[in-house]
Amino acid sequence: MTKKLLMGNEAMAHAALEAGVRVVAGYPGTPSSEIVETVAKLHAAGSAHDVHVEWSTNEKAALEVLFGASLAGARGLFTCKQMGLNVASDALMSLNYVSVRGGLVLVVADDPGPISSQTEQDTRRFAAFAKVPVLDPSTPEQAYAMVKAAFDLSERFHTPVIVRPTTRVDHASAFFDVADETFARPVPDDGFQRDVAKWVIFPRRAYEAHGEINERLPQIAAAFATEEPYAAFNERVGMGRAGEPASFGIMAGGISAAYAREALRMVAQRAAAAGVDMPPCRFMQVGTPYPFPEQAVASFASGLGDVLVIEELDHVLEDALTMWVGRTHASLTVHGKLTGEARDRGENDVDDIASRIERFLGLSGRLRLRRSIDDTLEEVQPAISAEELPARPPVLCPGCPHRGAFYAVKQALRGTPAVMCGDIGCYTLGNAKPLDAVDTCLCMGAGITMAQGLSIADPGKKAIAYVGDSTFFASGMTGLANAAYNGHDITVMVLDNATTAMTGSQPHPGTGVTLMGPRRDPLSIEAVLNANNFKRVYHADPLDKDASVVAVKAAVEFEGPSAVIFESPCIQLIKPGAPVLVNPEVCTGCKKCITEIGCPAIGFDTNAPGARSGDRGQAFVDPALCNGCGLCLQVCPFKAIVTLSASDTVAFPPVEVPEEEQLGQAAQSDVEQPEESAMPAEGGQDA
Ligand code: SF4
Ligand code: SF4
Structure with a gap:
């Protein structure tokens, strides 16, 4: 061992x-x-x-x-x-x-x-x-x-x-x-x-x-x-003075049982510090919630008048205890999510449970002092709640090839009414502004089939579906067969980054890599599409903007099931390229590099002066984040972003600036900063 x-x-x-x-x-x-x-x-x-x-x-x-x-x-x-x-x-x-x-x-x-x-x-x-x-x-x-x-x-x-x-x-x-x-x-x-x-x-x-x-x-x-070892998972302990009968009980399950134990200790310490008698109470962890261990619960509940149930997600223990009380006619009141005395969703935490236990035991407002580390009494400060912390919505990584795919789809669809059905995985993040390229997301593989329903009910809009390579094999193939068999006019964008990225780069059938060691022949996405009677299947490198737009346009123009397979590996799988730089002599401060693709490596310095940007400020690239994917080079209309090889110096050649573009004369850009979108659902099941 x-x-x-x-x-x-x-x-x-x-x-x-x-x-x-x-x-x-x-x-x-x-x-x-x-x-x-x-x-x-x-x-x-x-x-x-x-x-x-x-x-x-x-x-x-x-x-x-x-x-x-x-x-x-x-x-x-x-x-x-x-x-x-x-x-x-x-x-x-x-x-x-x-x-x-x-x-x-x-x-x-x-x-x-x-x-x-x-x-x-x-x-x-x-x-x-x-x-x-x-x-x-x-x-x-x-x-x-x-x-x-x-x-x-x-x-x-x-x-x-x-x-x-x-x-x-x-x-x-x-x-x-x-x-x-x-x-x-x-x-x-x-x-x-x-x-x-x-x-x-x-x-x-x-x-x-x-x-x-x-x-x-x-x-x-x-x-x-x-019976052991199971009975040990339903541990019961008493708290308070020995011999004094308890009227209050705390029942908890899962991680909330660990939190509740700690919260009870905190409440007991605070009561001692404040010189307040803590009522004796009993604690039980239910580690085997189904089938409900009624015999253990009966011994826990014997003599109790009130039980507070602490658990995360649903009120499973609370329901089971309430049913047990009803069936046995126990004179016990059950408190918890259903009575508004426990959080009805999300995670629990020790501070929140401690304050709920204080309220449950009738101690609220009486335990304002606690003993600090240097043994002095201090006022209890409320914990910072999660609501007060700034939101940090998930975004596609700098250099993520999916960014190029979403951008190409949006460019190709300009002027074409369309609905874009997303899926679970990194590509859900195409929903975030400025890409704004995902309109729906339900569950694994649902993008392909939802697009078919939309094509029936709203034929005036082109139905687009996104799917990742791992989801393609996990849940996408039945949807493909359905599209071809029933003749639905959809275009499937397969975002193939050669891994199951969001969950940590696991292999899938398209990679040929197995956990047992031997490699297998990778399953071909194109062959599967062909076998499912997709008559138009195009390939594109998502980091090649113009070629990707051409491929999407061709696929979208076809009436019937069509697909574009965007192929470029996840940045976690490859060595990053040299970071790019913004040439301050050329940048006009138009912000197009930010408002079009939203790469997190690109920032904007409102105080940076430039010959062409005047007092609008200038874009800059954080070299620690940039992986040199090159997408922004293709987006900047002024060719202000450049790639330097390792041997190049960071000195830009002087640029002739036309008189009318000189400092202070350029019009203010009216483009908007990218907005924070609502937090998209982050798929745990797939890339
Ligand atoms: S090359 Fe441009 S788009 Fe790609 S990671 Fe660097 S800053 Fe972002
Ligand atoms: S798109 Fe080009 S010119 Fe405009 S802010 Fe970005 S780097 Fe500067």
Whole structure:
């Protein structure tokens, strides 16, 4: 064993390997991506033996691969973010009925905030909907323990099991003692055993299986309440003077349980510092929210009059506790999101929970003093709320080739009524001004199919769809077939940057790179388009403005399904070129380089004088940000932006300035500064 500092996702990967996992599959999505990557790294390093690890083309494919392996007796680990489970749900709902053989654990990472997602959906809800047990860790250490426990639970009850960390558990770090080498648990010698009555989900079998699920869920709930290691995930502690009965209770789940523990300590310290009696109260973490561990809850709630429920995303524990109170006629009042006493969305934090607990315990306004680090009493200052901090909307990176693609589409469509359907991934950011090139965004692959609906209902506008290369394979291909089969007049812009960029540059079928090492023949996007009867397919380099505009115009003019494949690698994959410079002798201060493409490397100095710019100021390029993509050179109408090779000096040749353009004589530019657009949904699932 070796002690390592690991983030929660890495720790869960180690836990699965130590549990003997044989197959690991998933689809990238923040905050879950590092789990598969850690397994791949350990496999490549030779310390994870006999494991197969892959990025599947999408979440549904991944879960079905794992279910096949489970039927042969192998343990499988599935990973995705919360919306990825929507994609995999078709398989999940049914495979739970079929039941599993080798342990099948799904780590589905939720994203309260949301920080990098288009929804705040709660996987605990999904687990209850699918009738699948779910474990909800409050710390990276608990996530590690839960993944191991989940494999045993899965095999004991023949059920898939979900472990649902949230972003802070995924990305927080702690020290772990982990195995130096791991070996996948051998698949039973008999492998897959044919049993049509069991493995083929006919309606009659589904009816029986539903009964089996209904029988096992109460057994699992009882195990959660009474058996280790599960019972430890539903920890109960008392606070306050020994022997004094508590009337108040705090119930919390997930990371909020860690916050609530800390908040309770803070409130107790503040009460002691202020000389105020803190009422005794009880605390319970519910680490196994579904099926609800009612026996453990009953012992926690016994004698309590009021319980405040703290959780992120939905009011899952609050609902379960309220139902339990109603069914058992317990004289208990439940407080939480539904009563307005807990945040109804977004992330929780310790300060906010502490102030809610103070209010709940009737201490508001009585704990204004607290003991500072030098042991003196100080006034409690309110924490800075997130609302007071400046907004920093996400933008395309400097030099991102997608910027050129969006710009070319907008240029080509000038005067053509059009609607531009975006998708999940970096190219959602084409929505930001000044590009302003994305009108819709729904979910993975939806740009292609939404464009088809718009082409039917609003034929006066040209329907454009954007899709990234990874999304193309994950969720785009059925939409292509639909467009060709039903004859929809759409133009698909494939923004191929040779990776799944937004989630951290993972490979996909178009790259030919696999996590197991051997390269495969990359799947051709053009061949897929041709196979789907797209009659016009053009290629363009998005950093070549004029050629890109020509390609888009040609594709848009065609009536019927057409496509442009923009090919240029993500800047994360290539060595940056030499930064460009603005020639102060030539720059007129027109700001076109800023208002047309919005590259973050280009700024504007309102105090910079210039022969042609007068007192309007001048553009400048931050060499630390510029990667020399060259797009701005093609946009500046005065050729004021230049590329210097490494051997050039930074001295510009003198420029003859016509008399009428000299200082102070040029008209003020009426172009506008780029505006901050509304924050676009940042896709975690794709590039
Ligand atoms: S060359 Fe121009 S557009 Fe490209 S990264 Fe540099 S400043 Fe931005
Ligand atoms: S587009 Fe050219 S002339 Fe205009 S501000 Fe930018 S660098 Fe200067």
